[in-house]
Amino acid sequence: MYRNRMYLEFESKSENEKFARVTVAAFVTRLNPILEELADIKTAVSEAVTNAIVHGYNGGDGTVGLECIIEDNVLTVIVEDKGVGIPDIEKAKKPLYTTKPEQDRSGMGFMFMEVFMDEMEVISQVGKGTKVIMKKAIGAK
Amino acid sequence: MEQQLTKYSISGDTMVVELTKELDHHNSVSIREEIDRQIYNGKVKNIIFDFKNTTFMDSSGVGVILGRHRILKNVGGVIAVTNVNKAVDRLFMISGLYKIVEKSSEI
Numbered sequence: 001m002y003r004n005r006m007y008l009e010f011e012s013k014s015e016n017e018k019f020a021r022v023t024v025a026a027f028v029t030r031l032n033p034i035l036e037e038l039a040d041i042k043t044a045v046s047e048a049v050t051n052a053i054v055h056g057y058n059g060g061d062g063t064v065g066l067e068c069i070i071e072d073n074v075l076t077v078i079v080e081d082k083g084v085g086i087p088d089i090e091k092a093k094k095p096l097y098t099t100k101p102e103q104d105r106s107g108m109g110f111m112f113m114e115v116f117m118d119e120m121e122v123i124s125q126v127g128k129g130t131k132v133i134m135k136k137a138i139g140a141k
Numbered sequence: 142m143e144q145q146l147t148k149y150s151i152s153g154d155t156m157v158v159e160l161t162k163e164l165d166h167h168n169s170v171s172i173r174e175e176i177d178r179q180i181y182n183g184k185v186k187n188i189i190f191d192f193k194n195t196t197f198m199d200s201s202g203v204g205v206i207l208g209r210h211r212i213l214k215n216v217g218g219v220i221a222v223t224n225v226n227k228a229v230d231r232l233f234m235i236s237g238l239y240k241i242v243e244k245s246s247e248i
């Protein structure tokens with residue numbers, strides 16, 4: 001089995017949203033994703049990292065963790081924050097649900113992650129933080 | 142690397158917003174502020190978002206458009222989008238934005 005892994009940490013700054021999605025796109029290159037797969041992955045990563053920054057740390061200081069694992073043709077992306085956590089994960093995942101409507105959040109982040117990746121799991125504890133684990137098989141279609 | 146900035150132009154009561162390359166949370170904050178400043182000045186009723194330079198968008202971009210729609214529908218304004226690429230088009234379809242936003246092929 002082919003396997004590769006990377007882990008990086010960056011500060012909770014909005015300019016790192018781009019850094020994160022471009023990094024994951026570069027890391028997955030070796031699986032030769034088609035453009036549509038790349039766009040899907042970049043959007044999903046952007047959603048998870050934006051959530052860590054906007055919700056997890058409320059726009060303040062913190063460290064975001066980004067781990068990527070490739071196992072054969074499957075990419076796993078894990079985005080982690082040590083922020084406020086999510087009290088009700090099922091509710092949070094509902095399309096259009098947002099706790100920050102005043103910032104024009106659309107409540108579609110989790111929906112996009114679910115649509116664009118094959119699997120998504122959210123692990124969260126109030127006061128401890130949130131971890132989003134997403135998987136996508138490349139070249140499966 | 143040069144970052145393509147968002148450009149704003151107003152003619153009559155319509156504002157054309159030629160969006161930046163990547164419409165994410167980072168870039169959407171200032172775009173929102175600039176559009177809303179013009180709306181609250183009473184100048185703008187309709188908005189055309191031109192995506193010709195835009196190669197990336199996520200739900201933050203959807204939020205920008207939905208939020209402006211919410212404000213402008215009170216004054217009977219409309220929002221249109223143009224020059225949408227395939228990736229952005231998919232986001233519009235999945236998010237249901239085409240129910241409230243017109244897609245025009247030309248400005």
Ligand SMILES: Nc1ncnc2c1ncn2[C@@H]1O[C@H](COP(=O)(O)OP(=O)(O)O)[C@@H](O)[C@H]1O
Pocket residue numbers: 047051052053055056057081083084085086092093097098099100105106107108109110111130200
């Ligand atoms: N990392 C996180 N930490 C704390 N809360 C989160 C996190 N990610 C998501 N949430 C909660 O889940 C809700 C839904 O997230 P999402 O679907 O991305 O919509 P949006 O970001 O537009 O609010 C958020 O409004 C927030 O309350």
Ligand SMILES: [Mg+2]
Pocket residue numbers: 047050051105108109110200
């Ligand atoms: Mg979100």
